Amino acid sequence: MDEVAASTPTGGRQRVLFFILLTVTLDAMGIGLLIPVIPKLIQYLTGGGFAVAAVYGGWLTATFAAAQFFAGPILGSLSDRLGRRPVLLVSLGTFGLSYVVMAAAPSLVWLFVAQLLTGIFGATPATAGAFIADTTPPTERARNFGLMAAAFGTGLILGPAAGGMLASVHLRAPFLLAAGISFLTALYGALVLPESLRPENRRAFSWQRANPLGAIIALRGSSAGVGTLLAAAFFQRFSTSTLPAIWPYFTMQQYAWTERQVGYSLAAYGAVTVFVQVTLLRWLDAHMGTRRTAWLGLVLLAVGYCGFACINGAWVATLAIPLTAMGFVAGPALASMLSQQVRPDEQGVLQGVLASLNGLAAVVTPLAMPSLFSAFSTGAMGWLFPGAPYLVGAGLAIAGVLFIQRGGRAAVRSQALPPRTAG
Helix, strand or coil, rough: CCCHHCCCHHHHHHHHHHHHHHHHHHHHHHHHHHHCCCCHHHHHHHCCCCHHHHHHHHHHHHHHHHHHHHHHHHHHHHHHHHHHHHHHHHHHHHHHHHHHHHHHHCCCHHHHHHHHHCCCCCCCHHHHHHHHHHCCHHHHHHHHHHHHHHHHHHHHHHHHHHHHHHHCCCCHHHHHHHHHHHHHHHCCCCHHHCCCCCCHHCCCCCCCCCCHHHHHHHHHHCCCCCCHHHHHHHHHHHCCCHHHHHHHHHHHHCCCCHHHHHHHHHHHHHHHHHHHHHHHHHHHHHHHHHHHHHHHHHHHHHHHHHHHHHHHCCCHHHHHHHHHHHHHHHHHHHHHHHCCCCCHHHCCCCHHHHHHHHHHHHHHHHHHHHHHHHHCCCCCCCCCCCCHHHEEEEEHHHHHHHHHHHHHHHHHHCCCCCCCCCC
């Protein structure tokens, strides 16, 4: 399985990695550009207030996440058949088109159409992950998956700031910039990006694998431990999504923070997550191994969440935010472990499944955790405990640890599988 990565010249791997990191950063920046603008654009299109805009904004987010959940395995399977390059370039182009639709949207319906397009063709992280698996030796995958996650986080940090400045010029200006970024990245990729999937490692497209359940079943049959590691990946994503889902409400109630303080704290949180993925992940992976790195990250995440849940004091944020950020080293570590357990002709399916799991968590977390916070922060459950969602998040992280321990043992014992013939 590793002969593709081994035979790729180091310079070629570095060029591919640079483009992938640039693509993911710009893609996330394009998404982040829209965050400060969407509420007012919804207000403009509906004539309602922020309460109405919040409801429609939630449905827009759910539309994107649901589309990504169902489309991830389809695009992953297509990349296993057609190659990574065409799927990535078409996805970038469609992203650009969706932003043009948003910029010109005359009604709310067109915003939903654009979000549907963005979710369906949201294969950039999945296909980028397949590129990394194709061209990176197993010993370097955790580091490179961490760099990709950090690139995405960097884009999400830079995007909202730029979007806020552009919105002061014109409400729809951020959409046009996001479209331009996507189109230019697609053009750059068309000129410099090589195909990473060899013809002999391609696989015939199958609708059985092109849906989330079928893809998961197929991957479970590839190697021992894949199913439990996928479960760990879902719990990791669910638990790390808990903090941003309720952070503004929790800190405003518990610590009486202002909007500015909430914004600064989230920026700090984002900066710490980027730091641990760029620097700390590599050190941990080299000294502890990928499996131990994954479960250590989730254990520290659980400790941080318990601090938020059980100790009332703004000073807790200073100590607990770095701990909760450690949960993000588990994601790249799990992606690396999983990529070593499937064949070269299944890397696209794997990354599509991971995109689906991310989409599912993105749907479930914003619905479940704020509702839990609402119930326990008002005493409606007979117990005033605003930190309840963080305690649940800690439980999810520990569940992820248990799945890592179980699936990781099987993964360590498993040997590299020979590639299937192209078909």
